[in-house]
Amino acid sequence: MINKNELTAIDLFSGCGGFSYGFQQAGFHVVLGVDNTATALKTFEKNHDGSKGLLLDLHKDSAIETIVAETEGRKIDVIIAGPPCQGFSLTGTRDENDERNSLFYSVFKLAEKLDPKAIIIENVPGLLKLYGGKAKKEIIRLCDEMGYTCSPKLLYAPDYGVPQIRKRVFFVALKKDIGKFEFPPSVLNEDNYIGCEDAIGDLPDLVADFGEDEANYDKEVSSEYQLMMRNGNSVLRNHIGTLHTEHVINVISQVPEGGNHKNLPLGVGDSRRFNEAWTRYHSKKPSKTIDTGHRNHFHYKWNRVPSVRENARLQSFPDSFVFLGNKTEQYRQVGNAVPPLLGKVLAEHLIKHLKNEI
Numbered sequence: 001m002i003n004k005n006e007l008t009a010i011d012l013f014s015g016c017g018g019f020s021y022g023f024q025q026a027g028f029h030v031v032l033g034v035d036n037t038a039t040a041l042k043t044f045e046k047n048h049d050g051s052k053g054l055l056l057d058l059h060k061d062s063a064i065e066t067i068v069a070e071t072e073g074r075k076i077d078v079i080i081a082g083p084p085c086q087g088f089s090l091t092g093t094r095d096e097n098d099e100r101n102s103l104f105y106s107v108f109k110l111a112e113k114l115d116p117k118a119i120i121i122e123n124v125p126g127l128l129k130l131y132g133g134k135a136k137k138e139i140i141r142l143c144d145e146m147g148y149t150c151s152p153k154l155l156y157a158p159d160y161g162v163p164q165i166r167k168r169v170f171f172v173a174l175k176k177d178i179g180k181f182e183f184p185p186s187v188l189n190e191d192n193y194i195g196c197e198d199a200i201g202d203l204p205d206l207v208a209d210f211g212e213d214e215a216n217y218d219k220e221v222s223s224e225y226q227l228m229m230r231n232g233n234s235v236l237r238n239h240i241g242t243l244h245t246e247h248v249i250n251v252i253s254q255v256p257e258g259g260n261h262k263n264l265p266l267g268v269g270d271s272r273r274f275n276e277a278w279t280r281y282h283s284k285k286p287s288k289t290i291d292t293g294h295r296n297h298f299h300y301k302w303n304r305v306p307s308v309r310e311n312a313r314l315q316s317f318p319d320s321f322v323f324l325g326n327k328t329e330q331y332r333q334v335g336n337a338v339p340p341l342l343g344k345v346l347a348e349h350l351i352k353h354l355k356n357e358i
Contacts, residue, residue: 006028007029007354008030008075008076010031010071011044013034013083013084014053015044017337018315019122019343022338022346023344024048026348028347030048031076032053036057037055039329040333040336043325047321064106076116078117078118078350079111079120080122080343081121083107104121104138107121108142117175118353120170120172121171121173123168127169147175147176149179151180152172153183160341161188162194163194163196163198163287164287164316166290179353183349184345184349193285194286196284196285202222203236203307204239207302215235237319238307242304252304255278258281259279260277260280261273278296281306290314315339
């Protein structure tokens with residue numbers, strides 16, 4: 001049954017739905033998730049209550065028409081979107097003509113049809129400055145043209161309780177009659193950021209074995225963050241170890257906590273000599289940015305890569321959020337996601353604006 005007073009959202013380029021899961025936690029009903037990866041959409045549907053995943057190519061105008069038809073004239077309050085960022089990313093090719101750079105236009109094509117109260121676009125910091133800030137200027141121009149005030153801001157995930165060094169830019173556009181969006185203040189600072197041990201230290205070690213698809217917790221919680229991530233959950237999923245060669249284990253064992261390839265003895269680990277190579281997390285500090293692979297970052301204590309569940313914890317996915325697909329697909333889903341906790345903080349603040357409480 002549809003609750004007419006319930007705030008609603010659509011998630012474009014949803015992946016597994018980390019961003020919109022934060023909105024769901026804040027009280028939104030996420031009506032649709034739209035992506036071009038089938039496995040990610042299966043994960044999305046499993047974890048979003050009463051939501052539907054649509055497998056569509058948002059380059060095509062027909063995709064917009066399909067989304068409109070699926071809403072059946074229903075009021076949509078917010079469109080959230082994290083368009084592919086490879087063209088803007090520091091690790092990408094930075095091709096100004098990369099077609100992925102213009103995918104944000106699909107957000108506005110849909111907004112023109114659905115007339116939401118708010119639009120939120122998330123992307124990498126590089127979007128703000130690359131190519132003379134073209135994309136930033138265009139997003140702000142389109143917002144203004146369509147009757148929205150647009151507030152872009154760079155957010156640092158550890159400031160909002162996410163145990164991961166992750167910077168992302170958020171464009172939050174509100175209908176002009178609602179006003180200008182004021183971003184929520186940070187809740188933590190460098191003195192009390194959540195470190196890796198407080199985030200994942202209660203999970204099974206995966207040293208004697210590789211774990212099971214459905215396992216039990218074997219340690220008590222030792223931090224508020226761990227308690228929040230468990231949230232009464234009783235079965236641990238997606239916590240499976242990775243088989244490493246003796247050579248890899250030997251190299252990892254020589255990396256000090258918080259160190260990387262620069263800390264290795266001469267001649268050790270020469271097969272990987274780039275910025276993030278052989279990085280061991282520090283137990284008392286947030287992790288490095290979780291990416292879509294899992295080969296270059298290692299547990300702060302154990303000589304192995306983090307499991308999918310450990311990466312998910314560092315991204316602020318609760319343990320009840322289950323990832324589907326093979327392990328490579330699961331790692332990709334986690335790495336591509338917006339931290340749900342960051343989504344939740346923005347959603348809670350957005351609700352205050354929509355209810356005219358700010």
